[in-house]
Every structure is written in C-alpha cells, then in structure tokens.
Amino acid sequence: MEVSKSGVVSAGRETTKRSIFVQREDVEFPRTADMPSTEELLPQIEVETTVGAPAKCILYNDDWHTFDEVIVQLVKATGCSIEEAEQLTWEVHTNGKASVYEGALSQCLRVSSILEEIALHTSIEM
Secondary structure, three states: OEEOOOOEEEEOOEEEEOOOOOOOOOOOOOOOOOOOOHHHHOOOOOOOOOOOOOEEEEEEOOOOOOHHHHHHHHHHHHOOOHHHHHHHHHHHHHHOEEEEEEEOHHHHHHHHHHHHOOOOOEEEEO
C-alpha cells in the first residue's frame, strides 16, 4: 500500500482517495458563533475491553467418538492427567459441551487444533 502526497492510497489495482486532516496549534482559524467546536463534531466512542482475559476452548459432545478417543485426545491437547480428561469427557457427555482449556488465545487455538485432528467439534470463546 502506498500513499502519495496528494492523499491517494494505492493498494494493488484499487485506488481510493481520502482526505487527511492535521490539527495545527500554530494556526488559528476564524470561528463564527454558530460553528460547532471540534469536540462536538467528533464522535464519542466507548469501547469496553477486558485486558488479559483468558480465552476458553469449548469441546462439544457428539455421537461418533468413544470416551477413550476423547480422553486420549484431551490428554494430548491439554497435557492434563487421564483422570482430569475423564472428568472433562463426562462433563461434555452430560452437558453437551464443556470448557476444556482456559488460557491465552494462541494456546486455545493450539488445543482446539489438536482436538480437531480427530474431527472433534470445538470453539473458542473470549
């Protein structure tokens, strides 16, 4: 992507023109009484974010995999003990789904990928 001095953005075949406004403190523009202030013109945006909130890997129940297949894959994906994997598998079976891993998004994606190696159904929740 290239931006020329005229404000033309070039990204491959498409070219779009956009205006760029720079606020300068050394220049004072004449203002009329009915002219809105800059603060009134700019939209107010509120963004709600949770910093450091862990992601969750959710495993869903299905009718194709045996308990043993799911347990083995959970141990492989999460590094949990066989006993923990058995408890998680039972939770998935009885509730239809369970959070099987909680942590950084990248780690949840890795866990999900390993579970999906044998076609288990997963999702990531933030």
